[in-house]
Amino acid sequence: MxxxxxxxxxxxxxxSMDWLQAWLPKLVLAPSVVxxxxxxxxxxxxxxxxxxxxxxxxxxxxxxxxxxYLRLMENDRWWVASQNLLVFGGxxxxxxxxxxxxxxxxxxxxxxxxxxxxxxxxYPMALSMIVxxxxxxxxxxxxxxxxxxxxxxxxxxFRFDWLVDPDRVVYCLVIxxxxxxxxFVMALFLAGLRGVDxxxxxxxxxxxxxxxxxxxxxxxPSLRPVFxxxxxxxxxxxxxxxxxxxxxxAGGPGYASxxxxxxxxxxxxxxxxxxxxxxxxxxxLAAILxxxxxxxxxxxxxxRHE
Amino acid sequence: MKAxxxxxxxxxxxxxxxxxxxxxxxxxWWTSGGEKRAADTLRRLxxxxxxxxxxxxxxxxGGEAAMTVLKTRAVSGNPPSAAQIKGPDIQEWGELGLLANxxxxxxxxxxxxxxxKQVAKVMQYDDSYVAVPVNVHRVNWLWxxxxxxxxxxxKPPKTLDEFWAAADxxxxxxxxxxxxxxxxxxxxxVFEDFVLxxxxxxxxxxxxxELDEEVLTSDKMVQAFAALKKLREYIDPDAAxxxxxxxxxxxxxxxxxxxxxxDWAKSEWTAANKVAGKDYLCVPFPGTQGSFAYNIDxxxxxxxxxxxxxxAQEDLARTVLEPEFQQVFNQNKGSIPVRLDQDMSEFDSCxxxxxxxxxxxAKGEGLQPSLAHGMAASSYVQGAxxxxxxxxxxxxxxxxxxxxxxxxAAIQAVQ
Numbered sequence: 001m002x003x004x005x006x007x008x009x010x011x012x013x014x015x016s017m018d019w020l021q022a023w024l025p026k027l028v029l030a031p032s033v034v035x036x037x038x039x040x041x042x043x044x045x046x047x048x049x050x051x052x053x054x055x056x057x058x059x060x061x062x063x064x065x066x067x068x069y070l071r072l073m074e075n076d077r078w079w080v081a082s083q084n085l086l087v088f089g090g091x092x093x094x095x096x097x098x099x100x101x102x103x104x105x106x107x108x109x110x111x112x113x114x115x116x117x118x119x120x121x122x123y124p125m126a127l128s129m130i131v132x133x134x135x136x137x138x139x140x141x142x143x144x145x146x147x148x149x150x151x152x153x154x155x156x157x158f159r160f161d162w163l164v165d166p167d168r169v170v171y172c173l174v175i176x177x178x179x180x181x182x183x184f185v186m187a188l189f190l191a192g193l194r195g196v197d198x199x200x201x202x203x204x205x206x207x208x209x210x211x212x213x214x215x216x217x218x219x220x221p222s223l224r225p226v227f228x229x230x231x232x233x234x235x236x237x238x239x240x241x242x243x244x245x246x247x248x249x250a251g252g253p254g255y256a257s258x259x260x261x262x263x264x265x266x267x268x269x270x271x272x273x274x275x276x277x278x279x280x281x282x283x284x285l286a287a288i289l290x291x292x293x294x295x296x297x298x299x300x301x302x303x304r305h306e
Numbered sequence: 307m308k309a310x311x312x313x314x315x316x317x318x319x320x321x322x323x324x325x326x327x328x329x330x331x332x333x334x335w336w337t338s339g340g341e342k343r344a345a346d347t348l349r350r351l352x353x354x355x356x357x358x359x360x361x362x363x364x365x366x367x368g369g370e371a372a373m374t375v376l377k378t379r380a381v382s383g384n385p386p387s388a389a390q391i392k393g394p395d396i397q398e399w400g401e402l403g404l405l406a407n408x409x410x411x412x413x414x415x416x417x418x419x420x421x422x423k424q425v426a427k428v429m430q431y432d433d434s435y436v437a438v439p440v441n442v443h444r445v446n447w448l449w450x451x452x453x454x455x456x457x458x459x460x461k462p463p464k465t466l467d468e469f470w471a472a473a474d475x476x477x478x479x480x481x482x483x484x485x486x487x488x489x490x491x492x493x494x495x496v497f498e499d500f501v502l503x504x505x506x507x508x509x510x511x512x513x514x515x516e517l518d519e520e521v522l523t524s525d526k527m528v529q530a531f532a533a534l535k536k537l538r539e540y541i542d543p544d545a546a547x548x549x550x551x552x553x554x555x556x557x558x559x560x561x562x563x564x565x566x567x568x569d570w571a572k573s574e575w576t577a578a579n580k581v582a583g584k585d586y587l588c589v590p591f592p593g594t595q596g597s598f599a600y601n602i603d604x605x606x607x608x609x610x611x612x613x614x615x616x617x618a619q620e621d622l623a624r625t626v627l628e629p630e631f632q633q634v635f636n637q638n639k640g641s642i643p644v645r646l647d648q649d650m651s652e653f654d655s656c657x658x659x660x661x662x663x664x665x666x667x668a669k670g671e672g673l674q675p676s677l678a679h680g681m682a683a684s685s686y687v688q689g690a691x692x693x694x695x696x697x698x699x700x701x702x703x704x705x706x707x708x709x710x711x712x713x714x715a716a717i718q719a720v721q
Contacts, residue, residue: 058377074719
C-alpha cells in the first residue's frame with residue numbers, strides 16, 4: 001500500500017512522460033488552433049459586426065441594423081454580380097465535371113504515354129488564375145488574339161468578340177476557368193477510377209455488359225464521393241474567384257462581368273463602403289454554407305450508417 | 307569588455323548625430339518612369355536639407371494598394387510622415403484626427419498668397435492646413451494628331467458641333483475618330499467633360515459637388531448622356547478594358563484622330579519624342595474653353611510624436627512648394643505647378659496654356675473639381691456615378707433619360 005502512496009523516481013518519470021504523451025499533440029496543435037480561431041472565425045464575426053454598421057473608410061461601430069443589406073438588395077451591380085456567379089458557377093462546374101470525367105475515362109483505357117498526357121492536362125492547375133486570366137485575355141481580345149489570327153489567315157468574316165460584349169463576357173470567364181480546372185477534375189476522377197475493384201468490372205464483362213454500360217451503370221455511380229469532392233472544390237473556386245476576373249476583364253465592359261468577390265473588394269477597399277462590402281461578404285459566406293452544410297450533413301449521416 | 311566599451315562609445319557618438327536629422331517617410335505611388343524621376347527630385351531636395359528619406363512606394367492600381375497599406379499603418383498607430391491623399395479624402399482622414407497641423411509652415415511660406423483659394427480650401431481641414439498641394443492636372447483636354455486631321459480634312463474642334471463634324475470626317479476617312487479605353491474611370495472622365503461642356507461650370511458644380519437632384523435629372527444632364535451614347539459610334543469596338551496609355555498610343559501612331567484625356571496623356575507623347583504644338587495639339591475639350599476641371603495631387607501630413615521627424619516633415623512641406631521642385635516635378639508629370647507665381651518659360655506650350663487657363667478660371671466659377679478623379683465628391687459617390695455611367699456607356703440600348711434618373715438615385719443611395 002505504502003509503495004503506491006510514495007512514488008518512486010521512476011514512476012514520477014513515467015507519469016510525466018504519460019502526461020507529455022497525452023498533451024503533446026494538443027500542445028503542438030494549439031498554435032494553429034489559435035491562429036484559425038482568431039484569424040478565421042474571429043474575423044468572420046468581426047465582418048458580421050461591421051455589416052451592421054455604417055463603416056466607410058475605416059471600421060466604425062455606429063449601428064445601422066440591416067440597412068447595408070437592404071442597400072445591397074437595391075444595388076443593381078450586386079444583382080449583376082450574383083447573376084454572373086450563377087451563370088459562371090453553373091457552367092464552370094458542369095463543363096469542368098463533364099470534361100474531367102470524359103478525359104479520365106479515356107485515360108483509364110491503359111493507353112501508352114499516360115503519365116505524359118496526364119501531366120499535360122493537369123498542368124494548367126499549376127498556373128495561378130492571374131496568369132490564366134491574362135493569357136486568355138490576350139487570346140480572346142478581338143484586336144490581337146484568336147479573332148485577328150483567323151482574319152489574318154483569310155477568314156475575313158470571322159468575329160469572336162465575346163470579351164468586349166457585355167452580354168457574353170461571362171462565358172469568356174467560363175472558358176478560361178474550365179481550361180484551368182478540368183485537368184484537375186480529371187486527376188481526381190482518374191484516381192477514383194483506379195480505386196475501383198477490377199473484379200467487378202470483369203464480372204460485368206462476363207455478364208456481357210458493354211464498356212459504356214459498365215462505366216455509366218457501375219463505375220461512375222461508385223465514384224459518388226469523388227464527384228462530391230470535385231463539386232465542393234469547384235463550387236468554392238467559383239464563389240471566391242476574384243483573380244481570374246481581375247486579370248481578365250477587371251469586371252468590364254462596364255460592370256458586366258463583375259462577380260461578388262470583386263464587388264466586395266471594390267466596395268470595401270477602394271470605395272470606402274466597408275459596411276456594404278462586409279454585408280456582401282456575409283452573403284457570400286451564406287452561399288458557401290448553403291452548399292457546404294447539406295453536403296457535410298449527408299456525408300456525416302452516411303458515415304454513421306456505415 | 308573592451309568590445310562592449312567600444313560599442314557603447316560608438317552608440318553614444320552615433321545617437322546625437324542621428325538625432326540631428328529627422329526622417330521623412332513618404333507613401334506615394336509615383337512609380338512609372340517620369341513619375342519616379344519627379345519623386346526622386348523631392349527626395350534629393352529633402353536630403354539636401356539634412357534629413358533622411360525613407361521611400362514608401364506602393365505601386366499599382368492608381369493608389370488602391372497604397373491606400374490599403376496606409377489604413378493598416380494608420381490604424382496600428384504608426385503612420386508615415388506624409389502620404390499621397392487628395393481631394394475629399396483629406397477630410398475623411400482629418401475627421402479621424404490623424405493629420406498634422408501645418409498652419410505655421412503655411413504662414414511662414416505665405417501659402418494664402420501662393421495658392422488659389424479653391425486649392426487652399428481642399429488642403430484644409432477645419433480651417434487648418436493639413437496637406438500640401440504638389441501639382442495641378444487638367445482633366446478637360448482633347449489630344450489631337452494634326453497629321454491625321456489633315457488627311458481627313460478635319461479642323462480642331464472648338465464646340466461640340468464641330469467635334470461631331472470632325473469625328474464624322476475622321477470616320478469617313480477610315481480612321482478611328484476617338485481613341486478610348488473602356489474602363490469605368492475613363493468612361494467617367496469623358497462623361498464629366500460632356501457634362502462640363504453641356505451644363506457649364508455652375509451647373510457642373512451643383513450636380514457633382516452639391517449633388518443637387520434637380521440638376522442631376524435635368525434635361526441638360528439627359529443631353530450629356532445622349533452625347534456619351536453618340537460617342538459610341540466613334541470609338542472602335544475593341545475599346546473595352548484598354549488602358550489609357552494604349553489609347554494615347556493609337557493617336558500617336560496615327561490610327562486614331564483624337565483622345566479625350568487629362569494632361570497626364572502628355573507624358574506618353576513626350577516619351578515618344580513628340581513636340582507639343584507641332585506633332586500633337588492639345589485643345590480644351592470642346593465647349594469647356596473657360597473651364598478647368600482640376601485634379602490636384604497632394605501630400606497629407608500625419609501627426610508624429612518624434613520632434614525631429616516633425617521638423618523634417620515641415621521641411622518636406624516647405625520643399626514641395628519651392629519653385630525648383632514645382633518645375634522639375636511638373637515637367638516630368640505633365641501637370642502644371644500649383645504656385646500662381648511660377649515662371650512658366652521652361653514649360654511646353656500645352657502647360658503654358660494650361661497655366662493661363664488655370665489662372666483665368668480661378669478668378670470665376672470656371673475652376674471645378676474633377677469627379678472622375680476623386681476631387682469633387684467622396685469615393686462612394688464617385689463609385690456610384692462610375693457604375694451608372696459605365697453601365698450606360700456599355701449598353702447599346704440604354705436610354706439617356708433613364709440614365710439621368712438612375713444617376714440621381716444611385717447618388718442618393720450611397721449618401
